[in-house]
Amino acid sequence: MSPKVISFSGKGGVGKSTLLVLMLKHVIETEKYENILVIDADPDANIGDIIGKEIKFSETIGGKMTKLQEKIQKRQIPLEVSKNQIIESEVFDALIEMDDFDLIEMGRSEGEGCFCSVNNALKRIIDVLAKNYDIVLIDAPAGLEYFARKTGQDVTDLIIVTDPSKMGFHTMERIVEVSKEVHLKFKHILVIGNRFPEDLEELISKRIENIDDDRLKFLGILPYDEEISTLNLTGDNLLKLSNDNALYKSAKTLFASIV
Ligand SMILES: Nc1ncnc2c1ncn2[C@@H]1O[C@H](COP(=O)(O)OP(=O)(O)OP(=O)(O)O)[C@@H](O)[C@H]1O
Ligand SMILES: [Mg+2]
Numbered sequence: 001m002s003p004k005v006i007s008f009s010g011k012g013g014v015g016k017s018t019l020l021v022l023m024l025k026h027v028i029e030t031e032k033y034e035n036i037l038v039i040d041a042d043p044d045a046n047i048g049d050i051i052g053k054e055i056k057f058s059e060t061i062g063g064k065m066t067k068l069q070e071k072i073q074k075r076q077i078p079l080e081v082s083k084n085q086i087i088e089s090e091v092f093d094a095l096i097e098m099d100d101f102d103l104i105e106m107g108r109s110e111g112e113g114c115f116c117s118v119n120n121a122l123k124r125i126i127d128v129l130a131k132n133y134d135i136v137l138i139d140a141p142a143g144l145e146y147f148a149r150k151t152g153q154d155v156t157d158l159i160i161v162t163d164p165s166k167m168g169f170h171t172m173e174r175i176v177e178v179s180k181e182v183h184l185k186f187k188h189i190l191v192i193g194n195r196f197p198e199d200l201e202e203l204i205s206k207r208i209e210n211i212d213d214d215r216l217k218f219l220g221i222l223p224y225d226e227e228i229s230t231l232n233l234t235g236d237n238l239l240k241l242s243n244d245n246a247l248y249k250s251a252k253t254l255f256a257s258i259v
Contacts, residue, residue: 005136005154006258010161011171012142015194017042018228019161020139021050021238022251027259028100033134036101039126042141043108052237055096060107061122064090087121091129127154135259144178157258158186162204163195169207176213189215192254196221219254222247
């Protein structure tokens with residue numbers, strides 16, 4: 001069976017990674033899914049930071065691919081091994097095993113030269129790898145390029161996070177448009193308003209109603225939460241957030257309709 005693949009998108013800094021980790025916490029606690037994979041596809045931010053785990057560049061896909069590229073250039077790769085086989089083994093090597101889930105940190109692809117063929121192979125292999133899991137959560141980079149490059153094709157649920165800002169709304173609308181233009185087959189597109197005062201809920205709800213797309217659904221809003229903000233500053237593991245936290249409780253009701 002194909003896994004449920006949920007990707008988080010939206011403008012920079014709106015709370016994509018935070019909500020992904022809260023969803024992960026919820027998914028772990030419900031015990032509904034046995035095998036969970038998290039893919040951190042954002043080269044700038046780091047899921048590791050939010051869950052209190054230090055991840056070195058050499059442990060990321062970007063790190064592994066940079067090293068592989070060097071080996072290829074120095075002709076240190078035996079001719080009888082195919083490039084796909086090597087990339088596959090590097091991807092499996094990059095799997096970080098946590099207690100309740102596995103994590104792949106994409107990292108950045110450094111260096112000059114064209115990464116295209118490696119990237120294509122990489123995408124295929126990650127798709128194959130994902131089939132070993134029951135649920136895959138993807139932290140997409142901010143902005144639209146990631147989707148315009150057609151890398152989100154196997155995503156079943158696209159979550160767009162926005163804050164109460166013009167740019168946040170604009171990015172949300174653009175993501176919906178781009179997904180049509182490049183024919184991305186998301187089954188559902190779900191919008192969450194994060195750091196939203198209650199009196200603005202109607203505003204965002206109306207705004208979403210005006211977008212003409214059958215896949216689109218407004219999930220609801222989440223408030224600003226002091227504890228979440230502090231945990232980020234202190235670098236403590238967000239997965240250890242108390243189950244009594246008000247934002248987590250609200251988030252769980254929003255997530256319940258997806259997972
Ligand atoms: N509801 C909330 N209440 C308080 N603080 C929040 C809330 N949501 C997110 N934050 C804080 O806002 C900051 C940005 O959140 P986060 O890193 O999750 O955003 P992002 O969309 O992943 O950003 P980027 O685009 O840089 O990856 C963090 O410090 C986080 O703790
Ligand atoms: Mg992030």
